[in-house]
Amino acid sequence: MTEKKPYHIILSGGGTGGHIYPAIAIANELKSRFPDAKFLFVGALDRMEMEKVPQAGYDIEGLWISGIQRKLTLKNLAFPAKLVVSLMRARKIVKAFKPDVAIGTGGFASGPLLQVAASKGIPSLIQEQNSFPGITNKLLGKKVDKICVAYDGLERFFPKNKLIKTGNPIRQDLLQIDTKSIQGKEAFKQNHGKYTLLVLGGSLGARRINELVEQELEFFQTQNVQVIWQCGKLYYDTYKTYNSHEHVQVHAFLNIMDLAYAAADFIISRAGASSVSELCVVGKPVIFIPSPNVAEDHQTKNAMAVVDQDAALLIKEADLSVDFENTFTQLVSSSEKQQQLRTNIKKLALVNATNDIVDEVEKLLKSSRI
C-alpha cells in the first residue's frame, strides 16, 4: 500500500484581527484533525498577521498588497502594480506549496492567493464574517467552491448554492470564560470592591472610543468603575500616561482576551464581526459603539442583530456626548437589566462554527484526492 502524502493546506486573510483570528481558529481545528498536515499562511507585508500568525505557531508569507482607499488618494495609484506583483508571487507560492485546499478569511490580503488557487482548480472556501461582505470576498464568491457565512440574507451577494451558515470561528480559549473570573481579575490586578469595565476598540483601536474614555475617566471613578482600556497600537503613546491612575489600565493590544473578557463586569466595544460573535459567547452586558467608517455601515448591522434581541445596548458615535453617561449609569444601577442582557446575548452564541467550517474543508480535502 502506498503511503498517503499529508495534506497541504493554505490559508489567507488579514489586514486586521477580524480576518486573522478566524483563520488561526480554522487552522488549529484542522491541525487537531490532521496532525501531519502542512500549513502555510499568506498575508500582507507589514500588517498584523505577519506578527500574530507566527505567534500562533504557523509559517506565513507576506504579499506586497494593500486595500483600495475609498477616498480619493495618491496611495491608490500604486494599487494596480501591487496587485500584479502579488498575483505573480501568489502563483509562485501555490506552485511551490501545492495546496490541496485554499481557505480565505477576507481582507485584501486574501484576494490574490484565493484568486490564483481557484483559477488553478484547487478546492477553495472563503469565510465571510460580516452581515455585509467586504469587496475581496464579494469578488472571490464567484470563483470559490464554498462560502461559509455568519448571517442570513447573504444570497444577495453570493451564489446561493455555495452558501453555508456556520457562524464565525471562536478561539477555543474563549469558550470557558465563566470559570476564569477570579483568574481574570487577578491577571489584570483588579480591585475586588469595584466593577471592571473592559473597553475594546477592535483589533486596531478606535479613535472616538479612546476620546470618550479619556473624557469619562472621572465619571467612571464616581461610578466605582475601574477600566481595562484597549486603545490600539497606534494610540498607545497618546494614552499610556493614564496608567498612572489607580483605576485605569491602558493596553495597546490584549494578548489574553479570555482573561480580559473574564475579568469584565461590563464591556464597551466596536462591533467588528468577530468581536460581536465572541461577545455572544462571553455573555456579559455590552454597549456597542459601531464604527461609522466601514463599508455599508456593516458594524451597525452586525450589532443590531444582537440589539434587536434585547441582548445588548448600542450608542451611535454621533450620540455619545448626549447619551453615554445616562445609558451607562442606568446599566450599572440595574442588576435586572444586566441579567436580561447576559441571558439574551448567550442565546445568540454559535459555538460550533469552527467545527462546521472545518467539516466543509474536510469534504473539499477528500474531493481533492479522488
Ligand SMILES: CC(=O)N[C@H]1[C@@H](OP(=O)(O)OP(=O)(O)OC[C@H]2O[C@@H](n3ccc(=O)[nH]c3=O)[C@H](O)[C@@H]2O)O[C@H](CO)[C@@H](O)[C@@H]1O
Ligand atoms: C475598522 C475595520 O475595518 N474593522 C473591521 C475589522 O475589525 P477588527 O479587526 O477589529 O475585527 P473584529 O472585531 O471582527 O475582531 C477583532 C479580533 O481581535 C481580537 N482582539 C482584539 C483586541 C485585542 O486587544 N486583542 C485581540 O485579540 C478579538 O478577540 C477578535 O478576535 O474586521 C471585521 C471582520 O471582518 C469587521 O467586521 C470590522 O468592521
